[in-house]
Amino acid sequence: MLQDFFHNQWALGAAQAAASALLVLAVMLLARRRKIHLEREMIVALVRGLVQIVAVGSVFIVLLRRPAWTGMALLAAMIVAAARISAGRAKGIPGTFPVSLCAMAAGSGCVIVLMMLAGVIDTTITSLVPLGSMLIYNAMNANSLTLNRFRAEVESHFGLVETALALGADSKDAVAPYSAVSFRTSLIPAVDSLKSLGIVWIPGLMGGMLLAGTDPIYAAVYQFVTISMILSSSGLTSLVSSVLIRARAFSPADQLLLRPGASAPGGALSAPPK
Secondary structure, three states, X not given: OXXXXXXXXXXHHHHHHHHHHHHHHHHHHHHHHOOOOOHHHHHHHHHHHHHHHHHHHHHHHHHOOOOOHHHXXXXXXXXXXXXXXXXXXXXXXXXXXXXXXXXXXXXXXXXXXXXXXXXXXXXXXXXXXXXXXXXXXXXXXXXXXXXXXXXXXXXXXXXXXXXXXXXXXXXXXHHHHHHHHHHXXXXXXHHHHHHOEOOOEOOHXXXXXXXXXXXXXXXXXXXXXXXXXXXXXXXXXXXXXXXXXXXXXXXXXXXXXXXXXXXXXXXXXXXOOO
């Protein structure tokens, strides 16, 4: 319907963005009626998302004229930004930014480099940056889930952790079971995406390849390759994060820092699950 009123591509894009934003605001109002207040977070997310993605589109205009190494520099900057966002969602745990940065550099960074060397990811900017950003984005989500679930698990089992410490257990060993739970939980979205591929959803990458005239079978296989890379990147990120975060749960004197009710409000969970 919007195509009938807007014939200029920029005007059409603005109208489509407005329609999708209005739908998000409608969901926000429905949540508000249930006394769930997400207005500020949703509005900030909408504005930031629109500004950032338009800025990236503008950057691509410049990047297309630059050598291939500039794509790697942009991905490195994305990893730093993603680590900061992920760390901000895990309030209540000290030192989450260096943990997130190391985990995401090891996870998404290693997978991107290995797949480039293997020839799975093309080194051209138009291929490297979109695919690399997909891996970084999903690694960021996995890292956030790992940190939040680890904190929730430790807070809800703090009595058992302190008992283990009192009996002489090493601090990292005392929280190791909850680190393992956080790792398994963080991979649920990536695993479910791979299991439901082609049955529940057909990702946009495959659709774009089909529109570009790619053979349907190759497009389907490459979509599987992409989701598999996402699972690898998310898994490695979560694994590194779950190992590094164990030391952050304790003070230098091995005193447990994560206790029920100690988490700051905001993006983090404020209470242990029942």
